[in-house]
Amino acid sequence: MSLPFIDLKSQYAALKSSVDARIQRVLDHGQYIMGPEVKELEEQLAAHVGVQHCITVSSGTEALLIALMALDLKPGDEVITTPFTFAATVEVIALLGAVPVYADIEPDTCNIDASRIAALITPRTRAIMPVSLYGQVCDMDEIRAVAGSIPVIEDAAQSFGATYKGRKSCGLSTFGATSFFPSKPLGCYGDGGALFTDDAALAQAAREIRVHGQSQRYTHIRVGVGGRMDTLQCAVVLAKLERFDWEIQCRLALGERYQQALAGLPLQRLAVRPDRDCVWAQFTVMVENRAAVQQALQAQGIPTAIHYPKPLHRQPAYARPELSLPHAEAAADRVLSLPMSPDLSEAQQDEVIAALRRALEA
Template identity: 80%
Template sequence: MSLPFIDLKAQYAALKPSIDARMQRVLDHGQYIMGPEVKELEEALAAYTGTRHCITVASGTEALLIALMALDLQPGDEVITTAFTFAATAEVIVLLGGVPVFVDIEPDTCNLDPSLIEAAITPRTKAIMPVSLYGQVCDMDAINAIAARHGGIPVIEDAAQSFGASYQGRKSCGLGTWGATSFFPSKPLGCYGDGGALFTDDDALAQAAREIRVHGQSQRYTHTRVGVGGRMDTLQCAVVLGKLERFDWEIARRLAIGDRYQQQLAALPLQRLAVREDRDCVWAQFTVQVDRREAVVEALKAAGIPTAIHYPRPLHRQPAYEQRCRAATPLPHSEAAARRVMSLPMSADLSEAQQDQVVAALRAALA
């Protein structure tokens, strides 16, 4: 029998009484949109991240979109980001008429290389959007320092994969002008559908985001700004509240499982992700780089080990974006990673026996 790539069934079994009770309360009170669980979750998440404001939204993509709308991104404005990420990162920029400006990644972390950002800044630069890929935060202090030197360019951390991660003792999502995360079911903290959240210490930006997510309304039927239907529904907030009850345990498990993978794979002919000393990685995906990826994936599949590719083609090579973006530098590391990355099964409920099974199959596949 194949292993689960992410074991959501085991997670639900452990949390079933709490999640069921919280969902039942929503069904009983019937406030499916903006019910009391929305505020409860926002307060809990703001406290967790150490931020002044949390605004729950309909998805991680919506979080990025609303962050840019709150910053008043205009057609032709540029946002510096990475091409080695999921399409949503560039998608929201293009939807608003902006231009994604790509710089390359660090080859060992697959995160945006801060040393390349400054040369990409132009008078049209409206924001910098680093992606905390695979669950490890980018070097946000370096990025914030560059932004500050250039007139205080807003920095949006795309933290869709890194909620719960720490950077120099601070939590992901509380490290820039905006933090934006996703509660897609496979994320470190996920709901049972789509959901996301924005985090900021800026009162004016928070108010703008709260209005934008309800069609730009400052009060009912008073549309102060252009907005979207971007609310996170009450049932999904109830699910996340239930999952928060053992989230610290899950993060500890992810860190331990990730460390064990790193140790067990050290002698194999593959490239492991580097985790910087001043931060951790919550392993939204446990990703390695291998040669002959197709053959390795097929061998693992035959052994009952599922894999995934995050991501097989960088965004500047995607048909939808190649004419709508600008590569500020050559992107050899992004292109190399896209050819070689492969993600292995990872979740807080992955047992040592299952992990040993993955490692044994991978060792045989690479032999």
């Protein structure tokens, strides 16, 4: 391929001295588990989001799992969520023996349709888990209003750094959960994630759960997991935070440039609501004849991806054949993600746009 789908090499080149120095510091002090960088990162991330508590964990999936465990989710409880997301969102619900309940998505944003949630609430509903897909926050105020006293967990794996009505993603609900998988807006060099909350009791529960349910060494007061984020990965994220605000501005500008350049082409651009932004963890459009378009782009050296090709109620592990969720099903057949990263140059972006235009005209 002539250009990368996500350009992590250029990012590292720009941050090499900081990343290397941060890693070397960990190698020198040797505290690879729960070293000082863990607390330092948690303090910086909490300040960035504007919440009282940040708990780093071993992955974005673990963040969701620990959030549900902190809320004491039990087998048979119901969690309302979206069918159009990565499997981890529903995986953690199933792992705890709970039942995912699907609300269809908005056809223009691919986020969960808040207006469909109320009809799905039952006495067994224990949580609502919206996913801020592609980097745009869901209708969180509407979701929280419908939820009432039901906890809301924002799955913000793709939206860290995004804003909603002037507030940061991850600071909008009972728990915010994000991922530091390398391809995410703020990524490490392996797996990592974080939870955010203003609730001190839930924060304490999450901290205990991530260390096997310990309140102190070898005192296990609850069932937990091995969910700590490695010190080395925290060091990498600390280095990347140095230019994260700049990267977000680049993502916003490149996203807007894509949106303008693709206007008028025979495809559907995702809508971005006027009271929020989108950090474009993936820049995604919807096209007809996706396979042919993808093949034509590949022939021109343009990498693409599909996020996601099959909704969760059609996945074998989570199949609900009786459900019809037409917007999620239609999106799964049409979505196509184009190259996007802060270091994507305008010349490279123009190459993608020209290639897409040719592919759509073929």
